[in-house]
Amino acid sequence: MTHDPAADSADPEVLAERAYLRTCREALRAMREDVLTTETTQGDAFVDKYNNAIIREARAERAEQLLDLPDVPLFFGRLDYPPGELEEYGLEGVRPGRDGRGEGERGDGGARDTLMYIGRRGVRDAGGTPLVVDWRAPMGTAFYQAGPKNPMRVRKRRRYGFDRNGELTAYEDEIIQGARDAGAPGASALLTAELERPRSGPMRDIVTTIQPEQDDIVRAPLDRTVCVQGAPGTGKTAVGLHRLAYLLYTDRERLKRGGTVIIGPNRSFLAYIRNVLPALGEVGVTQTTVEELLDPGGTGARREDDPTAARIKGDARMAEVIRRDLWSGVRPPAEDLVAEVGGRRWRLDRDDLAEILRECRESDVSYGAGRELLTQRIVTAVIRLMERSGKISDGRTRGTVRRCPAVKAAVAAMWPKADAAKLVLGLLTDPARLARAAGGLLDPAEQEAVLLPGRPRSVKSARWSLADLALINEAADLLERQSGLAHVVIDEAQDLSPMQCRAIARRAAGSCTVLGDLAQATGPAAPGDWATLLAHLGKPDGEIVELDRGYRVPAQIIDYAARLLPRIAPGLRTPASVRQSVDALQVTETAPAQLVASTVAACEKALVREGSVGLVAADADVPGLHAALADAGLPSAVLGGDEDAMEAERLVCVPASLVKGLEFETVVVAEPARIVRAEPRGLHRLYVVLTRAVSAMHIVHAEPLPEPLGEG
Numbered sequence: 001m002t003h004d005p006a007a008d009s010a011d012p013e014v015l016a017e018r019a020y021l022r023t024c025r026e027a028l029r030a031m032r033e034d035v036l037t038t039e040t041t042q043g044d045a046f047v048d049k050y051n052n053a054i055i056r057e058a059r060a061e062r063a064e065q066l067l068d069l070p071d072v073p074l075f076f077g078r079l080d081y082p083p084g085e086l087e088e089y090g091l092e093g094v095r096p097g098r099d100g101r102g103e104g105e106r107g108d109g110g111a112r113d114t115l116m117y118i119g120r121r122g123v124r125d126a127g128g129t130p131l132v133v134d135w136r137a138p139m140g141t142a143f144y145q146a147g148p149k150n151p152m153r154v155r156k157r158r159r160y161g162f163d164r165n166g167e168l169t170a171y172e173d174e175i176i177q178g179a180r181d182a183g184a185p186g187a188s189a190l191l192t193a194e195l196e197r198p199r200s201g202p203m204r205d206i207v208t209t210i211q212p213e214q215d216d217i218v219r220a221p222l223d224r225t226v227c228v229q230g231a232p233g234t235g236k237t238a239v240g241l242h243r244l245a246y247l248l249y250t251d252r253e254r255l256k257r258g259g260t261v262i263i264g265p266n267r268s269f270l271a272y273i274r275n276v277l278p279a280l281g282e283v284g285v286t287q288t289t290v291e292e293l294l295d296p297g298g299t300g301a302r303r304e305d306d307p308t309a310a311r312i313k314g315d316a317r318m319a320e321v322i323r324r325d326l327w328s329g330v331r332p333p334a335e336d337l338v339a340e341v342g343g344r345r346w347r348l349d350r351d352d353l354a355e356i357l358r359e360c361r362e363s364d365v366s367y368g369a370g371r372e373l374l375t376q377r378i379v380t381a382v383i384r385l386m387e388r389s390g391k392i393s394d395g396r397t398r399g400t401v402r403r404c405p406a407v408k409a410a411v412a413a414m415w416p417k418a419d420a421a422k423l424v425l426g427l428l429t430d431p432a433r434l435a436r437a438a439g440g441l442l443d444p445a446e447q448e449a450v451l452l453p454g455r456p457r458s459v460k461s462a463r464w465s466l467a468d469l470a471l472i473n474e475a476a477d478l479l480e481r482q483s484g485l486a487h488v489v490i491d492e493a494q495d496l497s498p499m500q501c502r503a504i505a506r507r508a509a510g511s512c513t514v515l516g517d518l519a520q521a522t523g524p525a526a527p528g529d530w531a532t533l534l535a536h537l538g539k540p541d542g543e544i545v546e547l548d549r550g551y552r553v554p555a556q557i558i559d560y561a562a563r564l565l566p567r568i569a570p571g572l573r574t575p576a577s578v579r580q581s582v583d584a585l586q587v588t589e590t591a592p593a594q595l596v597a598s599t600v601a602a603c604e605k606a607l608v609r610e611g612s613v614g615l616v617a618a619d620a621d622v623p624g625l626h627a628a629l630a631d632a633g634l635p636s637a638v639l640g641g642d643e644d645a646m647e648a649e650r651l652v653c654v655p656a657s658l659v660k661g662l663e664f665e666t667v668v669v670a671e672p673a674r675i676v677r678a679e680p681r682g683l684h685r686l687y688v689v690l691t692r693a694v695s696a697m698h699i700v701h702a703e704p705l706p707e708p709l710g711e712g
């Protein structure tokens, strides 16, 4: 049952709900005011400078979380409980009859229902009574999960509709239990409207319409690694972001202390999703790309590996090659150590040194820590010699012995200093050294394939690829172990190489949310199954779940794209779309000389519709098409150079390599055959391209369509 005040603007229920919304806004303002004006500086201004700075920062963050965004409604739903149900749980619901809020219906005994409003964040009045309950609170589950089969004590669920300015304009009731004439629940018109909403600009949150199967994943506890396999548009990204928001609610302190990060494929994608968490009241979560994670200093991956090199370098065998190379430098001394300290010479026998080395080698520490341990043990052994001959050592003796050139030389000979980038450079430019480390692991052809082109002589002159960066990161971790984060969300994880997984694993001390679709794997060293990928991520016990209801792509388009599945991911089923759209798919064949003009015409036609338009083409074709659009008087942004491209123009030119994870109301695809030819896993890339449209897709081609698509 939906009430739309356009038809009945004086609906007293709508007016009462609007009044309640105003009350909540007032209360939120007061909460924020309270945070901002609370006296926090304390003690001695100088001594407590650090503490006060932290308090100020926390206060600013809390205040930002409590900001009232005028177009983001403070609540979006309501649950009505029969009298006494909530109180029995010791949970105070919002009681009827206060502050102009909509009144609960009377039950048989004459008592009124208890109402619980659900919103993006909790709002309390000055007395501490909850006016709106945060959707992430335990009671919020019922809003997403309660149904006639499992009412969860709820009698009625109400959803609200709002206009663009955040004005409450409609509500829709769903009887969950106890109605004499309940009948079968109908489809929610407000949910349908949300799914059909024309897309424009960046991604929005889905908190008002999370579906039960998605809610199960969102509310998975912090100690669980969840891996979500899902066809395009099944809501994986949305679910991953909402799970992080949920965990920040349930385990805020642990996550703050340990840290969290969202890893996405590229900056354009991260820009696309950057508004979701702030809209859920969560600010300050770090987003990063794999490349940035591997190269935090930002020297950048400036070289493209050929696919064979990328595949071998991404393979987990490389971890062993690096490990062997690094530790091969650690060896017993060739001679005794003779240290001159305090005018006398102290001799450490080479067998004793070898024994010290063996102990250090066996202690389970990093290469760098092992080297320090060796130094300390040698110093101690020399001091023991000195003490045994009656020499009294004092606090300065350790330093003196440590600085002794013979001690330094012995350590350098037994346990050479190492540098991650230098090590990788050495390995990948010196065939003999590589052969020593890779014996039995990489065959000669594989060894040949990973050597750096041009054989750069120094780290400075080397140009690294993304795969090289993962090798350097591996070496760096052997030298000094990296600290880990409490939770990591990894989107488009199907593309990660085992070596990239290992790099992420080193940062993920806690659990992960792993999101992806094997059919969309374009990474040259992608393992191709989730169990293997989870093992490389160090989370072999991660739970693999599947989402199979598509909320983006209309059935006609997804069925067309799914013709590629038998070729690219034979094990995966055709996804089921919840959306229908008539005439969603158009395929135009044109003469080669007309390809650009036909593509421009398709874009012009697409712009007549509401919402965003994405023109997707092989990367190399994008500049030419962009120029042709400009010549035709159609302004467009180009994704890649400009992070804000999705917000800058309705029409966006998208290189096929950057389209993963994005969506547009209408998609124009220029020459699929060229997209396929551009890379070894080109058919996978085409599948990604063909699954970006929310309403309509127009394919323009001059060459024959890639074979599984056929015509039509």
Ligand SMILES: Nc1ncnc2c1ncn2[C@@H]1O[C@H](COP(=O)(O)OP(=O)(O)OP(=O)(O)O)[C@@H](O)[C@H]1O
Residues within 6 Å of the ligand: 194, 195, 204, 205, 206, 209, 210, 211, 214, 230, 231, 232, 233, 234, 235, 236, 237, 238, 239, 517, 551, 552, 660, 661, 662, 663, 691
């Ligand atoms: N429960 C929902 N209610 C409303 N919209 C939803 C829901 N679930 C998903 N969507 C919408 O469906 C679209 C696709 O979601 P999302 O990008 O998270 O899918 P995905 O599985 O990550 O897709 P891809 O595989 O292409 O990366 C988005 O517009 C999202 O807002």
